[in-house]
Every structure is written in C-alpha cells, then in structure tokens.
Amino acid sequence: EPEVTQTPSHQVTQMGQEVILRCVPISNHLYFYWYRQILGQKVEFLVSFYNNEISEKSEIFDDQFSVERPDGSNFTLKIRSTKLEDSAMYFCATALRGFGEPYEQYFGPGTRLTVT
Amino acid sequence: LAKTTQPISMDSYEGQEVNITCSHNNIATNDYITWYQQFPSQGPRFIIQGYKTKVTNEVASLFIPADRKSSTLSLPRVSLSDTAVYYCLVPISNFGNEKLTFGTGTRLTIIP
Numbered sequence: 001e002p003e004v005t006q007t008p009s010h011q012v013t014q015m016g017q018e019v020i021l022r023c024v025p026i027s028n029h030l031y032f033y034w035y036r037q038i039l040g041q042k043v044e045f046l047v048s049f050y051n052n053e054i055s056e057k058s059e060i061f062d063d064q065f066s067v068e069r070p071d072g073s074n075f076t077l078k079i080r081s082t083k084l085e086d087s088a089m090y091f092c093a094t095a096l097r098g099f100g101e102p103y104e105q106y107f108g109p110g111t112r113l114t115v116t
Numbered sequence: 117l118a119k120t121t122q123p124i125s126m127d128s129y130e131g132q133e134v135n136i137t138c139s140h141n142n143i144a145t146n147d148y149i150t151w152y153q154q155f156p157s158q159g160p161r162f163i164i165q166g167y168k169t170k171v172t173n174e175v176a177s178l179f180i181p182a183d184r185k186s187s188t189l190s191l192p193r194v195s196l197s198d199t200a201v202y203y204c205l206v207p208i209s210n211f212g213n214e215k216l217t218f219g220t221g222t223r224l225t226i227i228p
Contacts, residue, residue, distance in 0.1 A: 045216040091159045107159030
C-alpha cells in the first residue's frame, strides 16, 4: 500500500532557528496538508496546498510558516524562527481529491519537533 | 466561536457496539465528514467518510442527520485493538471561510 513518508522523524532545534520539515506524498496525489499536534492535544489544521499554491490556512499558520513543493515531489513546511510553543508533532497528509468530492487523506508518521 | 466537540473518553467491553458522536454546528454545506483513528505516536488513519444519511464500510458505519450538525461513528463488535483516539474531521464555515477542523477527540478504551 502506498505511504506518505516524512523526514526527519525527530528534530531538535534551538529557539529562533529555522527548520524545514519534509514530506514525500503518494505519487499521484494532488492535495497536500500540514497539521500539528501538541502533546496530549487534538490534531490542528495548519494549511492546505493545491496546484502549487495555498488553498486554505488556519490562524496558527502565520508569517513564520511557509510551504512549498520545490522539486514537484517533496512537500515542505518551513518555520522561520522557531518558538518554544512550536514544539509538537507535525503531520503531513495527502489526498487524490479535495473539497467537495469524496476523498481520503493519507497521513504520514509525523515529525516530532522539539524547540529548546 | 464554532466548535467541533466529542466526548473526551468512552469505555466499552469487547464484542459491544460503540457509538461516538461529534457535534459540529457550523459545518460548511458542501463538504464531507470524515472520521479518523489514531494510535499513540502515529498519524491519524482514515476510517470512514460521508456527506449525509448513512454510510457503511467493512469496519464502521457513519450516521449523519439531515441538518448535518452532528455525526455518529458506529463500531460494531469492538476488540482490544480498537483502543485508540477517534477524531471527526469536519469543514467548518467561519465568516465565509471554510477550515478543516478536527474534533476534540474521543479516547476509546476497550475492556477485556
């Protein structure tokens, strides 16, 4: 069964540093998402991405965050200047279809980001 | 503020049917309701998706009333391996914008 993969599995960084989280989507999927989950809390939507641009973003996704598909395959989430409260598990998800049609989002295993 | 709420936790014995309800009073009109299962330290895993009325697949059923302000996931004859956190994922309409919103999550514990 095809899988979404994410690297690294765990990233430790100092406050103020930039981090890039990487996701390899399932090959024929067209819709891409990032979510985060703070330890012990629910999963929170960050951003959706389709046709090389952001479709929707949440209030969490402020100017510190950016997404791109630099080479048409990897889908990345960049946090420019990390804060302690950015510590969380970050999940990438991909889907063949998007809003308004039946679709299933496939989630990757997550990257645990620890900001010290 | 629109909320998507679920019971925090539920316990059930093996072999029982379990029903978990998600309340979403500001759901967007033209998108699907999806339920996911999450085990510790793993990403959410798709269970079932529906738009209205009833949907059934090999693992669960999903009941959605006509007003779509709630949805109920039904797990028939649960086993120990169904112990997990269950989330609804709903498109919520907020001042004309549509945002995917996970419910608060229900921690289901199956008792032998």
